Amino acid sequence: MKLSKKEILNLANLAKLKLKEEEIILYQKQLRSVLNYVNKIKELKLDKIKESISGVDSIIGELREDLVKDSKQVLRKQALENKDNYIIVPKVLDK
């Protein structure tokens, strides 16, 4: 399993993680080693096997009705900054 520095940087970008140089080198090595190990599952013949989304089948029965419950008050208290019922976030778009 090869995993280039460029790939690591791409993953960090996708994951929105600013990494230090030493972290990049370390993760490159460690991720390689873990991926080499998990590649083991490729030894299995799985073409005809169905996927399971969890350990217990049919656990999700009928879904409940989607009701709106207000949780804004509680959440807003800890949010970044509040103004007139809105949460102020860093600028998303440049002019």
Add this chain to the structure above:
Amino acid sequence: MSIDLRKLNIDKILKGFLKKDFSSTELVKEYLKAIKKDETNSFITINKKVIKEAQVVDKERKNGSTKPLLGVPLAIKDVILTKGIKTTAASKMLENYISSYTATAVKRLEEVGMIILGKTNCDEFAMGSTNENSYFGPVLNPIDKRKVSGGSSGGSAAAVAASLSPVSLGTDTGGSIRQPASFCGVTGLKPSYGRVSRYGSIAMASSLDQIGPLGKTVKDVTYLLQFMAGYDENDATSSKNKVKDYLNLITKNPKKLILGIPKEYFSKDINKEVKEVIEKRIKKLEKDGFKIKEVSLPNTDYALASYYLLMPAEVSSNLARFDGLLYGLKGKKDYSLEEWYNNVRGEAFGSESKRRIMLGMYILSEGYYDNYYKKAQKVRTLIKEEFAKVFQKVDVLLTPVSPSTAYKLNTKRDPLEMYLSDVFTVSANIGGLCGLSLPIGKDKNGLPIGLQLLGQSFQEDKILNLGNYIENNIK
């Protein structure tokens, strides 16, 4: 007044209240004293209102309340929400986060009278096997403080072992209740997937996570399961399967249970002493008249490999919500949105969290999803089928919890090497089974050794029944 906390379990506490040996307030004060003197770093936050709550409970008792666990103290892993009290997930990200609501499991225990002592230390976002990934420092093993408590529910296990709380709650995604219970010499139960609502438990890997109890006895964990279990409309994965009368069922005659020994769990790199203690215990059960069969679970190694695909993939999705906007660590005012995300997350997550997020990101990224995540979900089907076949022949599987006893603290470890040590516990999460970790002996250094009892989904009654028997016939 002095109460010997080391000797207490739930039955003894209830008896103490009844006989007026002590009140809830007195008991809570004793626990707080013990926590203050604690050297294991088991707690992150103490519930500041606990004495007041104990006083209210004492009044309720005087007024004839019949709540079954009235006034029994509880410690809770710091990934489970408790309204008005901090829930940090042992992360810098949530260092100052105050829970906005209470988890269903906790709410149900409060409804039967339990009071919260505080929140216990754990690996950051419940990720690790040594509790060394906590932003608040490692938990030391109460049996030997040079050793780790195990993880990720290390504080919950150590708090019970050190008698800082009679019982506690943990979470188990790949062994995080059972392994620290084994390392600290206490009893820990991972209920079946869907048995206990996860509403209010900070999600790690949603197809595997489960809340469960830790205590000094099988009966203590049974008490907690009894009152926590059952469907919750706020958790679509909680099961409508009927909650059994566990407290009665554990005292049944267990000798009709057929016990299975999966040979793959004994041929691994497993510590000699651990193996000997477990095998001796199994021989004793045979002598006691239990029917024991050797069985085979040939895909055990693949279960571990698929765990390290499913889990990080789900972790990377679940931890995406921590962006420092709605809650958690904040960035600098002049950051652009991109800088904000990258800096906040880069700074707030510890190294294990970042490693698993990166790994998950790789597994889910374009072109790899079919090769990895999808395949791992197919392996999950194989594991389930394999267990279903074995559970047609036997009722309970007996295995070690961990290949070794507690490791030394502060030893540099390779992540993969650590991951491989989860080999005996992860299959239960993948297969949705229930599992009990039971202390059954010690190695020559006095470190506890745990026996794992695995049962088919929703057959907690069987593993608890057998566990209760083993505990009461330990010699």
